Amino acid sequence: MGFCPFLRPFISCLMSLKLFCFSVFIFSFQATASEKDFKIGGKNFSVSFPATWDAKEGIVGLPLAVLGPMQKDRTRPVVSFTGPDKETTKAFMDAEFVKALRKKLTSTRQSWAKKHKVKIIDFLPSELKKLPKGQRLSFGVRYDREGKRKTEISYYITCNGMFVMSKLMMTAANEGFLSEAEGIVESLQCK
Numbered sequence: 001m002g003f004c005p006f007l008r009p010f011i012s013c014l015m016s017l018k019l020f021c022f023s024v025f026i027f028s029f030q031a032t033a034s035e036k037d038f039k040i041g042g043k044n045f046s047v048s049f050p051a052t053w054d055a056k057e058g059i060v061g062l063p064l065a066v067l068g069p070m071q072k073d074r075t076r077p078v079v080s081f082t083g084p085d086k087e088t089t090k091a092f093m094d095a096e097f098v099k100a101l102r103k104k105l106t107s108t109r110q111s112w113a114k115k116h117k118v119k120i121i122d123f124l125p126s127e128l129k130k131l132p133k134g135q136r137l138s139f140g141v142r143y144d145r146e147g148k149r150k151t152e153i154s155y156y157i158t159c160n161g162m163f164v165m166s167k168l169m170m171t172a173a174n175e176g177f178l179s180e181a182e183g184i185v186e187s188l189q190c191k
Contacts (some may be wrong), residue, residue, distance in 0.1 A: 012126045033099050033187070038064040040083045048187040050180050068170075068177050068186050070109065077170040077177045079184045084156075098137060102126050105154070109141050119144040124153065134158035135164070140168075151175065159190035 001046045022085045033048035036055035041067045049055060049066050059065045068077035108122060124140030134191050140153035149172040166188070 013137050036064065036066070037127070037191075040081065040164060044191040045081070045159075045162075045164065045182055046189045046191065049079075049184045053180070053184070056169060068181065071171075071173045073171070073173045075171045075173055077168070077174040077181050079166060079181050081164055081166050081170050081188070084165055084167050086118070094147070098126065099130055101137070102139060109143075113143060116145070122147065124151075131157075133160050136185075148172070151178075157185075157188060160189060162190045164188060164190075 033050055034053075034055070035046055035048045037044060037046045038055075038057055039045070045064075047055070047064070051070050053066050055064060055066045057064055062080045062082055064081045066079045068079075070076050108125075109120065112118070117171065121142040121144060124138075124142065127136075127138045129136045129138075135158050137156040138153055139156075140151065142149065142151045144150075151168070151170050151172075153168040155166040155168070157166060165187050168178075168185065170177065170181065
């Protein structure tokens with residue numbers, strides 16, 4: 001080659017970097033999200049989700065359920081979206097409401113666990129997050145049911161003055177999909 005010998009390692013490194021960047025671009029392009037439009041109470045929404053997930057409308061009466069990849073144990077992570085109950089929409093997202101809701105949800109889950117002989121492992125910290133067009137409050141619980149550890153996270157979301165509830169449910173076998181599932185919730189757009 002006509003290159004100076006001392007430039008050969010630099011050029012090799014540069015070519016490796018180009019190949020790496022191209023590979024990242026191709027793989028991220030292949031894993032690009034699908035988008036699904038849906039309605040809750042006559043209002044239009046959309047979510048994005050990885051290509052390995054599937055969105056279904058009307059499963060058990062839910063406006064939208066996004067189903068993750070099936071695992072060896074025949075379980076999959078699920079992110080659902082639905083409308084609010086009347087009580088939740090009244091005074092959403094002020095500090096007193098958040099405190100009262102957490103207390104109510106904790107009490108409700110403890111009663112449910114006692115009734116169904118479920119062992120609560122822990123309650124996940126609540127998080128109130130500002131969004132570009134609203135807010136999101138999350139509340140989660142991990143529990144053991146019949147020897148299987150499960151995680152449920154409820155999300156209460158305001159978006160352009162509209163309200164949506166979302167729930168993430170997964171078993172321990174699905175916990176590797178937690179960031180993808182949370183990304184689906186984060187992608188919610190109100191139209």
